[in-house]
Amino acid sequence: MIKAERHQRILARMQEAASVTVKDLAKAFATSPITIRRDLIELGERGLLERTHGGAIATHEVFAEGSARYEMYNYGERNHQQSQEKAAIAECAAQFVSDGDNILINAGTTAQALAQALRGHQDLHVITNGLTVASTLGQGVRTSVYVLAGRLDERKQATIEHPGVEGFSRLQVREAFLGVHAISTEGIYMRDSEDANMNRAFMDAARQVTVLADHTKFQAFASFLIGGWTRVHRLVTDELADQEVLQAIREQGVDVVVVEGL
CATH class of the missing domain: 3.40.50.1360 (Rossmann fold)
Incomplete structure (x- = not known):
């Protein structure tokens, strides 16, 4: 799975559950925890999530990019x-x-x-x-x-x-x-x-x-x-x-x- 695809799917999951763990994502995407941590760092730098111990939680921007933003217009x-x-x-x-x-x-x-x-x-x-x-x-x-x-x-x-x-x-x-x-x-x-x-x-x-x-x-x-x-x-x-x-x-x-x- 390419990086852009993983990022999209991580954010889609966070729209539904608000938080994710490195362990669960690595298993779901059949990739290494190191790769997932790098993904979370990049998404965090874009302001789309806040990193936590072992995972991340969604920021407001995640929902704004999805249904919430769609509803605004x-x-x-x-x-x-x-x-x-x-x-x-x-x-x-x-x-x-x-x-x-x-x-x-x-x-x-x-x-x-x-x-x-x-x-x-x-x-x-x-x-x-x-x-x-x-x-x-x-x-x-x-x-x-x-x-x-x-x-x-x-x-x-x-x-x-x-x-x-x-x-x-x-x-x-x-x-x-x-x-x-x-x-x-x-x-x-x-x-x-x-x-x-x-x-x-x-x-x-x-x-x-x-x-x-x-x-x-x-x-x-x-x-x-x-x-x-x-x-x-x-x-x-x-x-x-x-x-x-x-x-x-x-x-x-x-x-x-x-x-x-x-």
Whole structure:
């Protein structure tokens, strides 16, 4: 396991448990206690934890980097974060969609950027749980948009539903385009279980899956795994993404597309 991956997983654990021990981490990551101590020293120097005898405790910044920080911003504010990267990633991803295509796009600000990039396409059939995705695509040329029913989450501008309901079992699309909260060498993650469950169902409904993620998702922490890279065909990201993590993802058979020149 590469260092960036260990750091991400250490912080993800601390979001849940608030404290960790060197012994437990060394066992969990199949590495030496010396390596873990070095990791904790580096994370401590970044202000993300406080070292204790035999381990570490989380600082406020750990939670601020995860769900707590996410909650601080409304949808409109998040939409302006990394807007240039999101737009470039979306324009690139739109090239993999043809007129008349049958696709699924999840909710979120990167997904909305893709919807904007697809407005020049014609005769699309799009399934989404994103309200802003639907309203943006509704301005396209002869585009049919199907919004999944469910509970409205105003903060996410999305409908949320348990994937066990009848409608999900009948979903089938050529490709799903998914924005996510976090990325590691093991897979893609969401910050809450409802989102993860729903996006897992989206993956099951698609013949191919493309993940859209700017470089900040490689530094983020999220607890709930949607799926491993064996379930993903393509990752579209920007040139500031962690190169070690990208190489590890490539080695798992994923087509990694990096948008350059931002």
